[in-house]
Structure formats: structure tokens, C-alpha cells
Amino acid sequence: MRQETLAVHAGRASDPATGAVTPPIHLSTTFERAPDGSFPGGHVYTRTTNPNRAELEDALAALEGGAAAAAFASGTAAIMTVMQALAPGDHVLVANDAYHGTGRLLRETFVPWGLRVTFVDLTDLAAVRAALTPETRLLWTETPSNPLLKVTDLAAVAALAHEAGALCACDNTLATPILQQPLRLGMDLVMHSTTKYLGGHSDVLGGAVVVREDGPFFAKVRRIQVSGGAVPSPFDCWLVLRGIRTLPYRMRAHAENAKKVADYLSEHPAVEAVHYPGLATHPGHEIALRQMTLPGGMLSMQVHGGQEAAMRVAARVQLFTRATSLGGPESLIEHRASIEGPGSTTPENLLRLSIGLEHPDDLIEDLAQALGDLTPLAPSPARR
Numbered sequence: 001m002r003q004e005t006l007a008v009h010a011g012r013a014s015d016p017a018t019g020a021v022t023p024p025i026h027l028s029t030t031f032e033r034a035p036d037g038s039f040p041g042g043h044v045y046t047r048t049t050n051p052n053r054a055e056l057e058d059a060l061a062a063l064e065g066g067a068a069a070a071a072f073a074s075g076t077a078a079i080m081t082v083m084q085a086l087a088p089g090d091h092v093l094v095a096n097d098a099y100h101g102t103g104r105l106l107r108e109t110f111v112p113w114g115l116r117v118t119f120v121d122l123t124d125l126a127a128v129r130a131a132l133t134p135e136t137r138l139l140w141t142e143t144p145s146n147p148l149l150k151v152t153d154l155a156a157v158a159a160l161a162h163e164a165g166a167l168c169a170c171d172n173t174l175a176t177p178i179l180q181q182p183l184r185l186g187m188d189l190v191m192h193s194t195t196k197y198l199g200g201h202s203d204v205l206g207g208a209v210v211v212r213e214d215g216p217f218f219a220k221v222r223r224i225q226v227s228g229g230a231v232p233s234p235f236d237c238w239l240v241l242r243g244i245r246t247l248p249y250r251m252r253a254h255a256e257n258a259k260k261v262a263d264y265l266s267e268h269p270a271v272e273a274v275h276y277p278g279l280a281t282h283p284g285h286e287i288a289l290r291q292m293t294l295p296g297g298m299l300s301m302q303v304h305g306g307q308e309a310a311m312r313v314a315a316r317v318q319l320f321t322r323a324t325s326l327g328g329p330e331s332l333i334e335h336r337a338s339i340e341g342p343g344s345t346t347p348e349n350l351l352r353l354s355i356g357l358e359h360p361d362d363l364i365e366d367l368a369q370a371l372g373d374l375t376p377l378a379p380s381p382a383r384r
């Protein structure tokens with residue numbers, strides 16, 4: 001079945017009790033046993049399994065072409081669970097431009113816990129080969145990355161990781177299974193912040209791990225999910241699944257709009273650089289064409305005039321909303337370095353844009369007026 005059809009039907013069945021076409025939300029935390037002690041519905045207690053979570057996990061596995069999925073209360077809880085499924089002393093190779101929260105979690109929690117972590121530029125295959133050791137248990141990629149939209153060759157790093165006997169995982173949040181299917185490119189695990197495009201409406205926090213094989217590593221992930229309890233609520237599962245139903249069409253529109261905005265910005269004299277894998281000038285463009293169906297809805301730009309100019313553009317937008325996060329219908333603009341805080345390596349003049357589902361010409365008009373008199377630099381306008 002094709003992605004559009006899977007997105008609509010995966011994890012779906014009319015409710016046998018009522019005929020409801022849209023799934024009911026099962027808030028019950030506990031499920032009744034039959035007189036013989038069995039559980040006729042297959043569920044015991046909601047931390048362990050819940051009908052809404054099972055529907056969501058089925059859909060996630062189907063969309064990624066995986067064997068199984070585990071849903072979590074947040075993307076970060078999903079990352080945390082993968083790391084907890086390793087053992088102290090294990091070595092992990094992590095993309096040096098992975099989501100800043102991933103780096104922080106590893107440095108603050110998992111290094112003291114005993115993981116040995118090396119951050120490496122995964123777009124440099126020689127550096128990847130040099131950093132892999134016989135103790136490397138996991139290679140963690142994220143592509144396109146955040147906020148520089150760097151592109152990692154998933155098939156190439158998977159081959160290197162497997163040669164060294166390591167598992168490899170991809171944070172697929174920015175691409176979603178509609179634009180990129182890491183498991184089919186050789187990755188063993190896919191992780192999502194379903195808070196972003198999968199939920200798709202900026203109204204639910206969630207995460208997921210999807211695996212190519214339902215083997216011993218996933219059994220550990222499942223044990224930690226169930227016994228650790230960082231599970232999403234039934235309503236959260238319902239919201240993410242509702243978001244998934246329209247995901248293929250939303251991703252197409254996000255990508256189409258982002259390409260138009262990126263083309264416009266690359267011609268603008270106030271803009272120093274545009275980072276978008278859909279531009280022929282992007283260093284990862286060729287790989288993106290090979291491993292993605294479309295280059296996605298996220299881009300970033302660096303403006304002339306440093307942090308002050310970047311803050312001024314963010315202050316002037318009327319239609320874009322100044323906020324962190326991504327993947328909702330509304331376009332967001334964010335000064336990334338100040339959100340990431342001390343230690344951030346993001347350029348001070350960079351703005352990250354989550355391109356939403358508005359008409360692209362309205363988005364371009366808003367950026368045009370916000371960038372307008374940046375060349376030559378005008379004094380800071382006092383507004384808002």
C-alpha cells in the first residue's frame with residue numbers, strides 16, 4: 001500500500017461496540033478480566049498497553065516500513081529510552097549537529113551514567129570511520145539536521161556502523177516517513193518527536209521509536225517504555241494519529257512552500273546564506289535528492305548585520321510567529337542561538353523558519369517587509 005493510503009488507514013478499524021468510524025478515546029487505566037482470568041480485549045493496565053497507543057504504534061510502524069514501534073510522552077523520552085537500552089561503558093557516536101536537547105541529555109545524564117559519547121560530523125565519512133571503535137554500540141544520526149539542515153548519507157553511515165558491529169538510529173523528525181524512510185536505507189531504528197509534523201498542529205507532545213527488526217534491542221526499549229512509564233496519554237495518542245491521517249498532503253505543501261521561500265531568500269541582498277536541502281547550492285543537495293522524496297518544510301537563513309539584524313527581522317514579522325518548535329500549520333521564526341543558550345554553536349545571525357501551510361506569497365510578502373530596509377542597516381525600530 002502507498003503512503004497516502006497507509007496514513008489514512010493504518011491502525012484504523014471501526015469500533016466494534018458502537019460502529020464509530022473515528023476511534024473512541026479509551027481513558028480507562030484498567031481492563032476487566034474474564035472469569036477464567038484472561039483479558040479478552042488484550043489489555044491489562046494502561047501503562048503497559050492501551051488501545052489508542054496500540055493504534056498509534058501500528059500506524060507508525062506501517063509508515064516507516066518497520067516491524068514495531070513504541071510511543072512515548074515526548075521525543076526526548078524516546079531518545080532517553082534508546083540510550084537507557086544501552087549499557088554503561090558502551091560507546092555512542094552522535095552527530096555533532098544533532099538536536100541540542102539530544103546533546104544536552106547525553107552530556108548531562110548519560111555520560112555521568114557511563115555511556116562514552118563521541119560527537120562527530122556525520123557528513124564526513126572518513127571522520128565517521130575513524131571514530132567507530134569495537135565498543136561502539138550505537139551511531140545516532142539526524143538528517144536533515146537542525147538548524148543548519150545538513151544532510152547525512154544514511155545508507156553510507158549505516159554501512160560503516162554495521163561493519164563496526166554497531167546499531168544505527170536516525171532522528172527522522174524533520175523529514176517524517178513521508179519524505180524519508182531511514183529503515184529502508186539500512187538504519188536499524190528511527191526516532192521521532194511526534195510533537196512536530198506527525199502531530200502537525202502544535203497541540204500535542206509525543207515521541208516514538210520504530211525498529212526494522214523486533215529483536216532483543218527493541219525488547220529492551222519496550223521493557224523500559226512499560227516499566228519506566230514515559231508513555232503518552234490516550235488522548236495524546238489519538239491526537240497524533242489524527243495528525244498522521246493528513247501527513248502526506250501536509251508534507252507536500254510544507255515542502256512546496258519552503259522551496260518558494262528559499263528561492264526568494266537566496267536572491268535577497270540582506271540575506272548572507274540560506275540553508276535548505278532543496279537548493280542546488282546546498283552541500284547536501286545531491287544526497288537529499290537520492291534519499292528524500294522532497295527536501296522538507298524547514299529552512300534557516302543567516303542575515304547580514306549579525307545578531308542585532310537577525311533579532312530585528314524576527315521583531316518585524318507580522319504573519320510568522322516568533323516561537324520555537326516546528327511542523328504546525330502556522331509558520332514560525334526563531335532566533336535559534338538564544339533558545340539553545342550558552343554553549344550553542346549556532347551562528348548568531350541565524351533565523352530558523354518552520355514553513356507552514358499559509359499561501360507562500362503571503363509568507364514571502366511578510367519576509368520582504370521584515371527584511372526590507374535591512375540594506376543599508378536602518379536603526380532598530382521600537383515596536384512590540
Ligand SMILES: *Cc1c(COP(=O)(O)O)cnc(C)c1O
Pocket residue numbers: 074075076077099101142146171173174192193194195196205206207
Ligand atoms: C523537538 C525535537 C526533539 C525533541 O522532541 P520533544 O517532543 O520536544 O521532546 C528531538 N529531535 C528533533 C529533531 C526535534 O525537532
